[in-house]
Amino acid sequence: MLVAQLINGLTQGSLYALIALGFVLIFGTMNLVTFAHGEVFMVGAFVGCFALTLWHLPWYAALALGMLAGWTLGFCIEKVAFRPLRAAGHMPPLLITIGLSIILRDLAVILFGAENRSVPSLFDQTFPLAGVQVSLLQIVILALVGVLIVGLHTLLQHTEIGRAMRATAQDHEAAYAMGVNVNRIFSLAFALASALGAAAGVLVGIYYNAVYPAMGVTAGLKGFAACIFGGLTSIPGAILGGLIIGVVENLTVQFIASGYRDVVAFLVMVVVLVVRPQGLLGRKLRAV
Amino acid sequence: MRRTVISLVLAVAAVSLLGAPGAWSGEPIQIALSGPLTGNFAEYGQNWQKAISLGVEWINAAGGVNGRPIAVIYGDSKSDPKEAAALAQKYTADSRLVAEIGDFSSTACMAAQPIYDRAGMVQLSPTASHPDFAPGSVWSFGIIGTQAGEGPFMARYAVQLLGKKRLAILNINNDWGIATRDYFVKAAKEMGAEILGVETYFETEKDFTAVLTKLRGLKPELLYVPSFYNEMALMSKQREKLGWTDVAMMGPGSLFSPKLLEIGGSAVEGLYTSAVFFPGDPRPDVQKFVKGFEAKYQATPNMFAAVAFDSINLLADTIRKVGTDRKAIRDELAKTKDWPGITGKITFTERRDVYKDYRHLVVKNGRFALFEK
Amino acid sequence: MPLFRYVPSWTNRWTWLPVLGGLLAFPLLVSNEYVLRIAVLAGIYVILTASLNITNGFTGLFSFGHAAFYGIGAYTAAILATRLGTPAWATLPLAGVVAGLFGAAIALPTLRLTGIFLALVTIGFQEITYLVTLNWVGLTRGPMGIPRIPPPGFLGIELTDNRGYYYLILGLDALVLFLIARIATSRLGRAFVAIREDEMAAASIGVPIFRLKVLAFVIATCFAGLAGAFFAHHARFVSADSFRLDETFLILTMLIVGGMGSWIGPIIGAVFLVILPEVSRFLAEYRGVVYGLTLIAVILFRPEGIAGVPGIIQARGLFSRRERRTPAEEAA
Numbered sequence: 002m003l004v005a006q007l008i009n010g011l012t013q014g015s016l017y018a019l020i021a022l023g024f025v026l027i028f029g030t031m032n033l034v035t036f037a038h039g040e041v042f043m044v045g046a047f048v049g050c051f052a053l054t055l056w057h058l059p060w061y062a063a064l065a066l067g068m069l070a071g072w073t074l075g076f077c078i079e080k081v082a083f084r085p086l087r088a089a090g091h092m093p094p095l096l097i098t099i100g101l102s103i104i105l106r107d108l109a110v111i112l113f114g115a116e117n118r119s120v121p122s123l124f125d126q127t128f129p130l131a132g133v134q135v136s137l138l139q140i141v142i143l144a145l146v147g148v149l150i151v152g153l154h155t156l157l158q159h160t161e162i163g164r165a166m167r168a169t170a171q172d173h174e175a176a177y178a179m180g181v182n183v184n185r186i187f188s189l190a191f192a193l194a195s196a197l198g199a200a201a202g203v204l205v206g207i208y209y210n211a212v213y214p215a216m217g218v219t220a221g222l223k224g225f226a227a228c229i230f231g232g233l234t235s236i237p238g239a240i241l242g243g244l245i246i247g248v249v250e251n252l253t254v255q256f257i258a259s260g261y262r263d264v265v266a267f268l269v270m271v272v273v274l275v276v277r278p279q280g281l282l283g284r285k286l287r288a289v
Numbered sequence: 290m291r292r293t294v295i296s297l298v299l300a301v302a303a304v305s306l307l308g309a310p311g312a313w314s315g316e317p318i319q320i321a322l323s324g325p326l327t328g329n330f331a332e333y334g335q336n337w338q339k340a341i342s343l344g345v346e347w348i349n350a351a352g353g354v355n356g357r358p359i360a361v362i363y364g365d366s367k368s369d370p371k372e373a374a375a376l377a378q379k380y381t382a383d384s385r386l387v388a389e390i391g392d393f394s395s396t397a398c399m400a401a402q403p404i405y406d407r408a409g410m411v412q413l414s415p416t417a418s419h420p421d422f423a424p425g426s427v428w429s430f431g432i433i434g435t436q437a438g439e440g441p442f443m444a445r446y447a448v449q450l451l452g453k454k455r456l457a458i459l460n461i462n463n464d465w466g467i468a469t470r471d472y473f474v475k476a477a478k479e480m481g482a483e484i485l486g487v488e489t490y491f492e493t494e495k496d497f498t499a500v501l502t503k504l505r506g507l508k509p510e511l512l513y514v515p516s517f518y519n520e521m522a523l524m525s526k527q528r529e530k531l532g533w534t535d536v537a538m539m540g541p542g543s544l545f546s547p548k549l550l551e552i553g554g555s556a557v558e559g560l561y562t563s564a565v566f567f568p569g570d571p572r573p574d575v576q577k578f579v580k581g582f583e584a585k586y587q588a589t590p591n592m593f594a595a596v597a598f599d600s601i602n603l604l605a606d607t608i609r610k611v612g613t614d615r616k617a618i619r620d621e622l623a624k625t626k627d628w629p630g631i632t633g634k635i636t637f638t639e640r641r642d643v644y645k646d647y648r649h650l651v652v653k654n655g656r657f658a659l660f661e662k
Numbered sequence: 663m664p665l666f667r668y669v670p671s672w673t674n675r676w677t678w679l680p681v682l683g684g685l686l687a688f689p690l691l692v693s694n695e696y697v698l699r700i701a702v703l704a705g706i707y708v709i710l711t712a713s714l715n716i717t718n719g720f721t722g723l724f725s726f727g728h729a730a731f732y733g734i735g736a737y738t739a740a741i742l743a744t745r746l747g748t749p750a751w752a753t754l755p756l757a758g759v760v761a762g763l764f765g766a767a768i769a770l771p772t773l774r775l776t777g778i779f780l781a782l783v784t785i786g787f788q789e790i791t792y793l794v795t796l797n798w799v800g801l802t803r804g805p806m807g808i809p810r811i812p813p814p815g816f817l818g819i820e821l822t823d824n825r826g827y828y829y830l831i832l833g834l835d836a837l838v839l840f841l842i843a844r845i846a847t848s849r850l851g852r853a854f855v856a857i858r859e860d861e862m863a864a865a866s867i868g869v870p871i872f873r874l875k876v877l878a879f880v881i882a883t884c885f886a887g888l889a890g891a892f893f894a895h896h897a898r899f900v901s902a903d904s905f906r907l908d909e910t911f912l913i914l915t916m917l918i919v920g921g922m923g924s925w926i927g928p929i930i931g932a933v934f935l936v937i938l939p940e941v942s943r944f945l946a947e948y949r950g951v952v953y954g955l956t957l958i959a960v961i962l963f964r965p966e967g968i969a970g971v972p973g974i975i976q977a978r979g980l981f982s983r984r985e986r987r988t989p990a991e992e993a994a
Contacts (some may be wrong), residue, residue, distance in 0.1 A: 088974075089965075092975055093965060097957070097961050097962070100956075222785065259806075260797040263789070275775075
């Protein structure tokens with residue numbers, strides 16, 4: 002049973018990691034935090050659900066559509082919340098993202114109802130591996146997350162624009178002085194982060210066969226916890242954080258009680274913040 | 290500042306208009322309803338609404354109650370105890386409302402109970418089956434039977450009828466779930482069954498893979514799941530995904546709903562449950578209701594529609610006898626004996642709940658069917 | 663003087679005595695239970711918003727865990743009242759004390775953090791408190807909540823209608839707001855503001871930064887606990903669901919809309935946002951959207967809110983007050 006819980010944990014953890022990567026991109030590049038990321042995740046999940054159930058699209062189209070929706074939404078959020086308040090520190094944009102998250106969630110309830118919306122089962126086959134039944138879906142999700150992460154890495158390390166993003170993340174004033182269009186980089190980072198969050202949403206919806214308006218709240222916070230664990234600016238840290246939280250959650254269910262599952266992420270977040278705020282692999286932080 | 294003053298004035302004006310009482314005779318008799326019209330239990334509440342609308346239509350078409358039409362004021366509680374309590378405060382303060390139908394879950398009912406009790410207004414729940422609900426206040430009534438009756442019935446179904454001796458339980462962690470589990474477990478143990486493990490989940494839980502994996506390790510023959518259609522459907526799908534197909538699944542009558550089949554699909558095939566109402570019942574009053582419901586809504590009524598239909602008719606008949614005084618309604622309701630409902634004869638015990646006859650159901654070929662050995 | 667500087671005192675008593683008189687007379691003129699209930703709700707949120715103002719407004723700490731202390735107060739009162747039969751006049755202060763103790767326990771390890779980190783750690787505690795409350799069924803009855811909480815009774819008379827509750831919350835509001843006014847105009851209050859404005863400068867003139875931050879936090883959580891106890895005796899049912907992050911965001915929205923850092927801002931914010939959804943059915947159905955839009959509009963166009971200290975959120979909007987004076991100019 003332990004192996005089964007482990008595989009479960011890694012699958013879920015990879016999805017947390019995807020959400021966490023969004024936060025890393027945003028915080029790394031813009032030094033800012035958004036509380037609307039969970040709702041972007043939720044919107045992605047709904048778009049994916051509709052793609053599968055209403056428009057009967059294949060899964061890769063649903064994923065692509067979800068990511069596109071996330072990208073667009075992220076782009077708009079950056080324009081509304083962050084661009085007008087460039088000089089205003091991190092509190093005002095944070096508060097606006099809080100307002101946006103409230104609005105998005107309420108709209109989702111009004112338009113779609115608060116109840117679960119069913120998502121069809123995909124990749125249903127199971128096959129034995131290391132003594133347990135592994136579901137094809139788990140493998141597919143791990144693979145897809147892997148692909149997205151590799152894609153992100155390639156973008157950041159091996160492209161012109163990726164270099165610009167890294168430069169901005171390191172020192173956006175210096176990057177600006179070197180001719181980087183910092184505003185565009187910020188938009189890009191936010192949109193990209195949102196696309197990743199939305200992708201996680203689509204996959205979570207498929208994994209649990211359900212989407213519902215409140216699903217972004219805890220997902221966003223857990224992604225945040227993973228991001229903090231790894232260090233707010235470290236990509237490998239975020240991935241590690243996500244996986245660890247996913248696995249520990251499932252072990253908690255196995256050995257303690259299922260009700261305490263969510264405590265894991267928050268406990269991790271609190272402990273890391275109190276003991277070592279820069280996380281496992283993050284760089285030393287300037288005052289923020 | 291000006292903004293604030295203006296909105297304050299508007300607020301006071303708007304609300305004081307709301308408070309004006311209406312004239313009496315010829316005016317409809319108003320009954321309040323508190324139930325989940327949206328939210329995770331929306332299916333149940335919407336079924337209530339459909340059945341009650343039908344009931345009101347038939348009552349009014351036949352001349353109403355003592356010449357006055359009946360009107361139902363619908364309030365959405367989402368079966369959330371906070372909302373149920375808030376609606377209770379609103380309803381009890383409105384002197385035009387003579388009685389209340391609701392709420393759906395026992396926890397929501399019990400949260401609102403002290404308010405109806407303090408104000409003195411009948412609280413008739415079509416579905417609360419927790420044994421502590423109705424006895425909690427002289428104003429509280431339940432007509433679906435309690436787990437004290439359903440628990441032993443389901444235990445007999447599992448242990449004696451189906452012959453399963455190794456059982457595990459996964460119940461929703463609230464008043465109702467815990468009571469349902471406890472009565473089942475007590476009866477099952479008396480029949481010689483072995484309870485291998487008990488797990489709980491919260492209402493909003495979506496991920497059952499971890500807890501199912503844990504239960505699978507205990508190798509039970511039957512899994513008894515006090516739950517509602519949403520989680521049961523999800524749970525069944527995830528169980529299927531884990532490849533755990535050699536276990537029987539059973540749940541109480543709360544699962545008897547078409548949405549379970551719709552969401553659960555092939556994963557709920559073979560599920561065992563119970564019902565106090567079955568649309569195939571040949572009794573003339575049941576068929577009249579079923580045909581009328583189908584004609585109006587192009588859908589077959591389920592148990593929840595049936596108990597709601599009984600609720601409105603029972604109240605209408607009671608009001609017909611004693612008028613619209615809240616206390617008089619309560620006193621007369623408590624004396625109800627052998628009232629002919631479509632879910633069976635209703636007689637309130639001194640605890641103001643009822644004993645019900647249950648039927649064995651199973652999901653066969655994607656539909657609910659009576660279980661035959 | 664500008665609204666955000668207003669603090670009630672004996673010298674300006676003719677500004678607030680008539681208001682107090684009006685509030686006392688209100689239930690004698692309006693008997694509609696529904697309206698009175700809204701007024702009681704507004705009263706609860708005034709305490710919550712004003713107490714959040716102590717940490718987030720006066721002292722500039724980003725505490726996002728307020729609802730947890732509201733909940734701790736509510737549960738304390740509920741447990742004491744239903745298990746031990748403690749009467750309301752005792753549960754209210756006890757709840758405040760317990761919430762304050764929790765506040766101290768959380769403040770001590772975490773108030774060394776600043777800005778977003780403090781915000782995140784308070785959110786973390788908020789959620790942990792919620793989950794523990796939900797799971798510790800033996801103490802809190804978990805998801806079933808605690809029903810049948812007795813109403814407050816004084817001298818053998820039980821409060822049964824909203825009029826009685828109204829007077830009780832009015833009394834509590836008066837007490838809390840009076841204390842906050844005293845704090846605001848005292849050396850302690852000025853020290854809080856100094857910490858917010860320029861922590862390093864304050865430290866250099868000898869202000870005990872950490873100790874005062876903790877004190878601000880504890881005062882705020884005490885008041886929140888008090889509000890929670892009242893809530894428990896009013897709603898007569900508590901469940902963990904009422905005290906989640908959503909609730910903190912709601913209180914925060916009230917604070918921002920009303921205005922941070924001033925005495926009167928929280929009052930305006932709480933009353934306005936409690937009444938707003940009641941003005942029309944449309945607003946009630948779109949309550950979340952309305953709150954979110956209001957928050958966004960305020961931040962974009964008038965970040966200091968209706969009556970808050972200008973510049974406190976480090977942003978200036980289209981409709982903001984014109985100039986920002988330094989603390990030295992303000993003191994003059």
